[in-house]
Amino acid sequence: xxxxxxxxxxxxxxxxxxxxxxxxxxxxxxxxxxxxxxxxxxxxxxxxxxxxxxxxxxxxxxxxxxxxxxxxxxxxxxxxxxxxxxxxxxxxxxxxxxxxxxxxxxxxxxxxxxxxxxxxxxxxxxxxxxxxxxxxxxxxxxxxxxxxxxxxxxxxxxxxxxxxxxxxxxxxxxxxxxxxxxxxxxxxxxxxxxxxxxxxxxxxxxxxxxxxxxxxxxxxxxxxxxxxxxxxxxxxxxxxxxxxxxxxxxxxxxxxxxxxx
Numbered sequence: 001x002x003x004x005x006x007x008x009x010x011x012x013x014x015x016x017x018x019x020x021x022x023x024x025x026x027x028x029x030x031x032x033x034x035x036x037x038x039x040x041x042x043x044x045x046x047x048x049x050x051x052x053x054x055x056x057x058x059x060x061x062x063x064x065x066x067x068x069x070x071x072x073x074x075x076x077x078x079x080x081x082x083x084x085x086x087x088x089x090x091x092x093x094x095x096x097x098x099x100x101x102x103x104x105x106x107x108x109x110x111x112x113x114x115x116x117x118x119x120x121x122x123x124x125x126x127x128x129x130x131x132x133x134x135x136x137x138x139x140x141x142x143x144x145x146x147x148x149x150x151x152x153x154x155x156x157x158x159x160x161x162x163x164x165x166x167x168x169x170x171x172x173x174x175x176x177x178x179x180x181x182x183x184x185x186x187x188x189x190x191x192x193x194x195x196x197x198x199x200x201x202x203x204x205x206x207x208x209x210x211x212x213x214x215x216x217x218x219x220x221x222x223x224x225x226x227x228x229x230x231x232x233x234x235x236x237x238x239x240x241x242x243x244x245x246x247x248x249x250x251x252x253x254x255x256x257x258x259x260x261x
Contacts, residue, residue, distance in 0.1 A: 009057070015093035016086065018073055023090055024050055025101060026057035026067045032102030034066040035109070035258055036094060040087055042114025042147075042236075045075045045167045052236050056111065059240035059247045065254065066103055068094055072119075075167045080178055084122045088133035091123075095135060107141035109258045111250065113236050117148025121180035121211070124191050137189040142257035144194040144250055146235040147204040150180045150211035159203050181214040192221040192257030196249055198230040223256070225249045 011024045028034055039056050041048045053069025060067050072086035091108060098105045112120030120143050123129055127137035149155050152168055152175040168175055176182045193215055197208040208224070215222045227235060227245050239246045 015070075015090045020071050020073045021086055021089065022050075022071050023094075024053055024069045025094075026053065026061050026069070027102065028061040028064050028066065030064070032066070033098070033104040034064060034102060035107070035254075036098075036103045036105075037065045037067045037109045037111060037254065037258075038087070038091055038094070039067055039069045040072070040110065040112040040116035040119045041069065042112070042116040043074070044163055045080055045083065045115045045118075046163060047074065048114075048116070052113075055236050055239045060250070060254075063251055063254075066101070080118075080167050084119050084126075084129050085133070087119050087123055088129040088135065091130065091140075092133040092135045095139065105139070107258050108139050109142040109144065109254055110140065111144045111146070112148060113146040114148065114232065117145035118150065118178075118180070121145055121148055121150055122178065122183070124193070125180040125183035125187055126177075127187060127189060140189065140191045142192045142194065142253055144253050145196070145211075146246065147197050147201070147232050148195075148207060148211075150207050150214075151182075152176070152179045154210055155203070155207065158206065181211050184214055184218040184220065187218075187220075190220060192223070192253065194249065194253035194257075195222070195224045196227060196235070196246065198227045198232060198235060200230065201232055204232065221257070223249075223253055 009026045012022045014022050039053050041052050050069040050071040057067040070090045072083050110120040124143035130137045195208050197204045225245050238244050
């Protein structure tokens with residue numbers, strides 16, 4: 001599949017006052033308005049960069065979607081919860097400025113990778129973040145997660161690390177509050193969930209399985225897929241490589257859930 005590049009990209013658009021509260025916006029060709037996809041990069045809550053959006057955006061822009069790749073503040077400067085708040089602020093900013101950026105405001109989709117998938121999944125399940133940012137949670141129509149963390153307790157218990165303990169601390173109640181799987185019972189709006197994981201890292205296989213079980217138990221709309229033989233970083237780095245599943249799966253999810261907006 002030959003992918004057309006995004007027609008243009010505007011970088012470092014400020015959505016908040018902090019230096020890292022910026023985003024890059026990739027637009028398809030045409031006059032719009034374009035349906036909006038917000039990408040949240042990974043980096044273990046302590047690193048990473050929105051520049052990896054360049055791997056995600058072209059394939060989606062070729063299909064007619066505008067893609068915002070969001071930067072956010074990192075631990076230890078802020079907490080993991082504050083990172084979710086940053087992402088909610090970015091969504092609110094884009095919706096407030098929809099006319100300026102030629103965006104369709106009927107619905108929004110999120111894509112997250114790794115810790116960014118954790119942020120995206122929390123936005124979708126703990127809807128207080130969007131509400132506090134001034135966004136009606138019903139505007140979120142789809143959440144697509146690539147190799148994420150959804151059950152913090154299981155993640156820290158089965159795969160402890162000093163970095164993850166620094167991020168989440170030792171308060172088990174806080175672990176539950178920051179676990180998307182624990183927030184499902186409180187949801188008032190119900191986006192579609194699309195989970196994709198590779199089959200080489202048992203951490204992400206386990207996390208996807210736990211979240212899929214929780215979603216099914218709560219009767220949430222779910223689609224899932226596996227990227228065989230790929231490693232964790234390749235879910236982004238090879239997102240649109242012909243023969244891989246990430247882009248087709250994402251387009252299928254967007255077509256199914258976002259088109260209902």
